[in-house]
Amino acid sequence: MSNIYAVTGNEAVANALRQINPDVCAAYPITPQTDLMQRFASFVSDGLVDTEMILVESEHSAMSACVGASAAGGRAVTATSGPGLALMWEILFVASGMRLPILMPVVNRSLSAPLNIHGDHSDAMGARDSGWVQLWSENAQEAYDNTVQALLIAEHMDIRLPIMVCLDGFIISHSIERVEYLDDDIVKNFVGTYKPQNPLLDIQHPKSIGPLILPDLYTEYKRTQHEAMSKVKNIVLKTADDFAKISGRKYSLFETYRLDDAEIGIVILNSAAGTTKDVIDIYREKGIKVGLLKPRLFRPFPYEEIRETLQHLKALCVLDRCDSFGAFGPLYTEIASSLYLSENKPIMINKIYGLGGRDYMPEHAKIVIEELIEIANTGKVKLFKDYLGVRE
Amino acid sequence: MSEMLEVRWHGRGGQGTVTAAKVFADACLSGGRYVQAFPEYGPERAGAPLKAYNRISSQELRMHCPVLNPKIIIVADPTLLDSINVTEGAPDDAIFIINSSKDPSIIRAKLNVSKKQKVFVLDATKIAIDSFGRPMPNSPLVGALARVSGAVSLETILEDVKKSFGKKFAKKIIDGNLEAAKRGFEEVKEG
DSSP, X not given: OTTEEEEEHHHHHHHHHHHHOOSEEEEOOSTTSOHHHHHHHHHHHTTSSOOEEEEOSSHHHHHHHHHXXXXXXXXXXXXXXXXXHHHHHHHHHHHHHTTOOOEEEXXXXXXXXXXOOSBOSHHHHHTTTSSOEEEEOSSHHHHHHHHHHHHHHXXXXXXXXXXXXXXXXXXXXXXXXXXXXXXXXXXXXXXXXXXXXXXXXXTTSOOOOSOOOOHHHHHHHHHHHHHHHHTHHHHHHHHHHHHHHHHSOOOOSEEEESOTTOSEEEEOOTTHHHHHHHHHHHHHHTTOOEEEXXXXXXXXXXXXXXXXXXXXXXXXXXXXXXXXXXXXXXXXXXXXXXXXXXXXXXXXXXXEOOGGGOOOOHHHHHHHHHHHHHHHHHOOOSOSEEETTOOO | OOSOEEEEEEEETTSSHHHHHHHHHHHHTGGGOEEEEXXXXXXXXXXXXXXXXXXXXXXXXXXXXXXXXXXXXEESOTTHHHHSOTTTTXXXXXXXXXXXXXXXXXXXXXXXXXXXXXXXXXXXXXXHHHHHSSOOTHHHHHHHHHHHXXXXXXXXXXXXXXXXXXXXXXXXXXXXXXXXXXXXXXXOEEO
């Protein structure tokens, strides 16, 4: 009981950052930043962490300062949201290209215009090809747990890549729910001491990081980033095993819910997965064999494991809280790629939902399940990509 | 309490309605329960109507969306009864807790609820002014909600009011809010 609190997602993640006690945190102290960073800045001011807090003039500069701090040999963190992540975009690639294990919680919000800062995955999906590892979180507990696990993945000597921990804006970030914290000592020991690789501050061994590279070597360099990414899955699983030992909470590459014997399925990220699980229970009571897959590790994407898990289904709907205008949603295209090599694969449809904070209600999950039942029975699809709950 | 309790709060920006939902959620953590407290997110303007929600359950709360059919509906500002439909989505056995100086029977008639639905009334604004000199009805309402829902004891609520106000406010304000919560618990009347 002593470690259980009613807190917002922002409070939970800020508390994880306090427990991690990073060397440097750089942040732009105004909207689109959330109170996650405000709370962490309070911990710095109150002397609860040893972190050097750098307040900069933009999110672009926040990420630049993290790159500098990390290259110098420090453990660097920041946090961002929506348009803030968009403004960081150029430097995201610098962080991953320089193989700097920076940790960044991302409170997922929409992008303008029209101006909107509500829950939406457009921000992190826009950064999916930036070379960062991405963990996604259903609720405040998962956001906290993922933040505690993130650095072990990012800083692993086989990986050395930056990592984002994604949580839904407002729905999780600003809502209060029950969260169980680990003791400070346990997190401290779990995260361990940072061992910098070739730090710039090692002035006995002068070096350059991120210099010009010409076409004769750029491809080889980029390939090494892919190689590092290909090792992430195993480290994520190992870290999850170790985390289960200290917390009792189990994580994997993705979560499945009532999927083993399912005939129809839903793939959905983050907070909407919880609402969907409740509706799945209602349909299971009626004898409808429906299940769910909720990705946790989105970059790198676990294609083989997801193929094995979904290929037995008759019909499948992938829901995206993000649009790629004139194309399928980003989650749908990954699931379709996963299943392409299967001989028997489900009929797949894509629904765009919840843009700009539009509520995802149980009613929406019911609409999807009813349509999947119809597709499984008839084999016919009306629209492969459609908008859920849109007013015509 | 085995099943889920869902609560909807109607208030106006700046009245402490969201804080009240948070205090109630925090108090309900006891006994290993799962809790949620969240506002309906929109432009945050003082005086504008707002909604906030609670879910309390012994099972893990997976649902992350607004409450559609709240068992308990609380109206923190009596003027809202003239401007919005606070009975929307109320189930047959819904319970209303209304902040009003009027007689419970008058409020019951105004809400036009069915026989099975219960209406409780307390003058939370007056209690607040008496107790700490400001028209902030949230503490008396949290006390009334504890009484009506039976979800949590008065003692636990008082501890939580103390905890949530403790860091920000002077002792006089905290004691006033404790008095207000206690009076809300005691003075709420069924109509």
